[in-house]
Amino acid sequence: MQQSRVDRQPAYVLHTQPYRETSLLVEVLTRDYGRFTLVARGARRPRSDLRGLLLPFQPLQLAWFGKGELRTLHTADWRGGVPQFAGARLVTGFYLNELVLRLAARDDPSPALFKLYDRAVRSLVDHALTATVLRRFELALLEELGYAPALTQDHLAQAIAPQARYLCRFGAAPELTDGEQAPRGAANVSGATLVALAAADFEQPQTRREARLLLRLLLDELLGPEPLASRELLTTLYALSD
Amino acid sequence: MKNPPSLDQLIAALKVLPGVGPKSAQRMAFHLLQRDKAGADKLARALDRALLNLRHCERCHTFSETPLCNVCADDKRRQEVLCVVEMPADLLMLEQTRCYDGLYFVLMGRLSPMDGVGPKDIDLERLIARACDGVVAEVIVATNFTAEGEVTAHLIAEMLKAQGLKVTRIARGMPVGGELEYVDPGTLAQAMYERRTLS
Numbered sequence: 001m002q003q004s005r006v007d008r009q010p011a012y013v014l015h016t017q018p019y020r021e022t023s024l025l026v027e028v029l030t031r032d033y034g035r036f037t038l039v040a041r042g043a044r045r046p047r048s049d050l051r052g053l054l055l056p057f058q059p060l061q062l063a064w065f066g067k068g069e070l071r072t073l074h075t076a077d078w079r080g081g082v083p084q085f086a087g088a089r090l091v092t093g094f095y096l097n098e099l100v101l102r103l104a105a106r107d108d109p110s111p112a113l114f115k116l117y118d119r120a121v122r123s124l125v126d127h128a129l130t131a132t133v134l135r136r137f138e139l140a141l142l143e144e145l146g147y148a149p150a151l152t153q154d155h156l157a158q159a160i161a162p163q164a165r166y167l168c169r170f171g172a173a174p175e176l177t178d179g180e181q182a183p184r185g186a187a188n189v190s191g192a193t194l195v196a197l198a199a200a201d202f203e204q205p206q207t208r209r210e211a212r213l214l215l216r217l218l219l220d221e222l223l224g225p226e227p228l229a230s231r232e233l234l235t236t237l238y239a240l241s242d
Numbered sequence: 243m244k245n246p247p248s249l250d251q252l253i254a255a256l257k258v259l260p261g262v263g264p265k266s267a268q269r270m271a272f273h274l275l276q277r278d279k280a281g282a283d284k285l286a287r288a289l290d291r292a293l294l295n296l297r298h299c300e301r302c303h304t305f306s307e308t309p310l311c312n313v314c315a316d317d318k319r320r321q322e323v324l325c326v327v328e329m330p331a332d333l334l335m336l337e338q339t340r341c342y343d344g345l346y347f348v349l350m351g352r353l354s355p356m357d358g359v360g361p362k363d364i365d366l367e368r369l370i371a372r373a374c375d376g377v378v379a380e381v382i383v384a385t386n387f388t389a390e391g392e393v394t395a396h397l398i399a400e401m402l403k404a405q406g407l408k409v410t411r412i413a414r415g416m417p418v419g420g421e422l423e424y425v426d427p428g429t430l431a432q433a434m435y436e437r438r439t440l441s
Contacts, residue, residue: 014356015356052427053428058428078431080431087396091393094356095355097356098355229354229356233360236397237396240400
């Protein structure tokens, strides 16, 4: 069984939880094997070297063995380059992790998703505008999951007109509208925003504002009724800074 | 063959402990009943007494038999500094260090967005009320340096700063007596990122 051992796989820790006396269950996102759970034996011992390694938002290189539900961590190596997240950046990071954990299927290898996640984490470090990082990640995540919104043609197969307004719904092409209102389950956005999204251009504040509404609508459809804890936390923090 | 109901109830009761599954619970039950009846009696009484007598300290929220715990009741301690920790075990560890003579607040938990534990699930209102008593001048946030501890620290800091209080965080870096050669890369990297000016 040569295949049951995997070496030197780029990975991120999404979440950890205590397991038995001294071990840790580690939810990881790997480049070539997707998202799954590893057991890190002895990782909770007081002097375990893994304590300073198995941290979220840190680029790691993992080796593990075993197949099936629960695999066993063999080694974890530090790849570095990302300071520990703190403050608002940390809450944003939790939001990324919650999205990946809730939406990416287990054991569904997706190097593209890994690349997206990796880029989002590193952009947060580079002090890029958080809103841009998040919208870019949300849109690309939807595309990667196969739920990319239609951004170039309306429901009558006409090209999107930048100066017009559209009603967008999950799984449907944008529909021309003449009002500013949006019925339940739809987002009212400008053609210009749709065109900008199709080009992944988040320069304009209006694009970011409308994209937030649209992407939230689409993600909520996939996430179901249970709210995202990190989003509630962000709301609490925003309320404090006002 | 089926177990008698009271044995089954004991096994089920032992399963509430973290990390104890059906097999371990059964082993514990047999041990208590067969090998160590005196110990079982002691355990039952201790549990009974603890449930009856223990409550949370009115000021710091840690476990106490009196309305005020002995730390909060000690008027020789500095009243103007308040140290926030996650669990009573953290308070005990800080007391062992003999480095701090102020007062404490024990959160009895932490935020953990990935487990669905949000701001409403820990008693932050109580902390705000305690910190805003007019005497406290500095709040030291000593939550763990895990992602969960850090996010808890951030929320506490934002809430208390909004109330106009001075908020500090315990430092992180190389362990005392640590040699660079033997420290883990994560710790060393963070010590480098958080380096300070020597004066």
